[in-house]
Amino acid sequence: MSAIPTDRSPDSTLAFLRTGYRFIGERCDRFGTDIFQTRLLLEPTICLRGRPAAELFYDNDRFVRRGALPMRAQRTLTGVGGVQGLDDATHRARKAMLMSIMTPAAIRHLGQLVEDEWHARIPVWAGAGPVVLYAEVGRILTRAVCAWAGVPLADSEVARRTDELHAMIDAPAALGPRHWRGLLARRRAERWADELIRRVRAGDLPAPEGAALRVIAEHRDEHGALLPRRIAAVDLLNILRPTVAVDRFVVFAALALHDHPQWRDRVRDDAGAAERFVQEVRRYYPFFPVAAARVRRSFEWQGYAFPLGRRVLLDLYATNHHPRLWPEPERFRPDRFAGGPADPFSLIPQGGGDHLAGHRCAGEWLTIELMKRAVATLTGAMSYQVPPQDLALDLGRMPTLPPSGLLIDTVRRTR
Numbered sequence: 001m002s003a004i005p006t007d008r009s010p011d012s013t014l015a016f017l018r019t020g021y022r023f024i025g026e027r028c029d030r031f032g033t034d035i036f037q038t039r040l041l042l043e044p045t046i047c048l049r050g051r052p053a054a055e056l057f058y059d060n061d062r063f064v065r066r067g068a069l070p071m072r073a074q075r076t077l078t079g080v081g082g083v084q085g086l087d088d089a090t091h092r093a094r095k096a097m098l099m100s101i102m103t104p105a106a107i108r109h110l111g112q113l114v115e116d117e118w119h120a121r122i123p124v125w126a127g128a129g130p131v132v133l134y135a136e137v138g139r140i141l142t143r144a145v146c147a148w149a150g151v152p153l154a155d156s157e158v159a160r161r162t163d164e165l166h167a168m169i170d171a172p173a174a175l176g177p178r179h180w181r182g183l184l185a186r187r188r189a190e191r192w193a194d195e196l197i198r199r200v201r202a203g204d205l206p207a208p209e210g211a212a213l214r215v216i217a218e219h220r221d222e223h224g225a226l227l228p229r230r231i232a233a234v235d236l237l238n239i240l241r242p243t244v245a246v247d248r249f250v251v252f253a254a255l256a257l258h259d260h261p262q263w264r265d266r267v268r269d270d271a272g273a274a275e276r277f278v279q280e281v282r283r284y285y286p287f288f289p290v291a292a293a294r295v296r297r298s299f300e301w302q303g304y305a306f307p308l309g310r311r312v313l314l315d316l317y318a319t320n321h322h323p324r325l326w327p328e329p330e331r332f333r334p335d336r337f338a339g340g341p342a343d344p345f346s347l348i349p350q351g352g353g354d355h356l357a358g359h360r361c362a363g364e365w366l367t368i369e370l371m372k373r374a375v376a377t378l379t380g381a382m383s384y385q386v387p388p389q390d391l392a393l394d395l396g397r398m399p400t401l402p403p404s405g406l407l408i409d410t411v412r413r414t415r
């Protein structure tokens with residue numbers, strides 16, 4: 001058996017937070033492997049990238065999720081007790097419930113709600129100066145996903161709830177105020193979601209059949225019991241929060257249209273080109289850096305020992321940029337997807353493997369639909385200018401965005 005190449009620093013947590021998306025990839029390059037070990041949050045941690053590593057990581061016989069995600073991420077991003085930390089039969093039952101919300105008709109319905117909200121905003125932007133696309137799309141998505149999920153939301157609440165959902169996503173890898181904002185936002189949002197679940201169960205709040213709020217409030221676990229209200233609240237936020245997070249991919253899609261204007265006509269006129277463009281945006285731009293698991297029982301892989309309980313990180317970003325999987329990985333080239341559907345262990349911005357059996361993102365199809373609608377709207381329903389601004393992405397910040405949130409101006413409705 002070989003020793004896993006090891007980064008000898010006493011603890012690399014600060015280096016990880018500073019280096020950001022490049023932390024694992026740079027060290028893999030240095031060691032000439034797709035695996036190394038380091039200490040993160042004072043614990044020995046195995047870091048992996050690449051297709052064989054992704055296939056290993058999504059093998060439920062080898063890994064569990066219980067206790068895998070650091071508490072700082074659970075207390076801000078995911079919440080405690082949600083689907084992300086479950087294993088085996090409990091995970092399968094909860095995941096099946098969440099996936100039952102994602103029917104093709106329901107996905108189209110949310111797509112239509114987003115498009116309607118967006119079209120209603122175009123005349124407002126047309127009369128304004130520069131607008132921040134990230135903030136505007138965030139509010140559009142908050143309104144639409146709440147309406148879709150059966151969650152009542154007054155106009156006066158939209159900005160506050162959007163800010164809370166944004167703060168949770170921005171917090172897990174941050175130190176200081178950005179992290180504290182995420183903690184506070186989660187506490188507030190969980191109280192809100194808990195009260196919604198209580199009202200549905202009490203019969204005070206009618207939610208349409210099949211809508212996320214109703215499905216989650218009425219879900220019974222594998223023993224026939226309703227979920228504790230706090231847990232149901234966490235999983236309701238597991239639908240609302242990441243749907244609003246699609247605004248980051250929408251900003252990246254707008255950035256890609258700005259940097260590669262030759263794609264504007266193609267994505268507007270050709271559904272296949274739009275699909276390839278959206279896939280390349282998901283591959284190329286950085287969002288979730290890693291996924292985390294723990295070794296279920298000791299095993300050996302490629303001559304390396306994985307001891308029981310060891311935390312393992314799979315680098316999603318470095319796998320999406322792996323030179324053996326993606327020729328010229330640092331070039332934005334949608335036509336690399338012309339050969340057909342992407343491999344489930346190579347394109348992994350939202351996790352890999354199977355949606356129902358594993359932890360792959362429950363909202364991946366929804367994300368793709370919303371991105372296609374956004375790209376169609378940006379190229380077909382409005383014209384706009386991108387004024388001079390700093391559009392550089394800081395890869396040391398997780399998650400990252402252009403510092404301006406992408407300003408657009410001179411907006412006009414075109415149909």
Ligand code: HEM
Pocket residue numbers: 083084085095098238239240242243245246247249287288291292316349350351352358359360361362363364366367
């Ligand atoms: C903005 C785009 C999104 C990105 C980049 C993203 C990314 C991810 C990633 C990396 C995971 C973890 C995979 C793993 O642990 O192996 C995940 C899980 C999850 N995502 Fe997403 N996601 C997005 C949108 C959504 C949407 C729109 C929804 C729901 C409406 C959603 C719901 C979930 C849920 C419930 C899980 C947990 C699945 C499980 O543990 O079984 N996500 N997502």
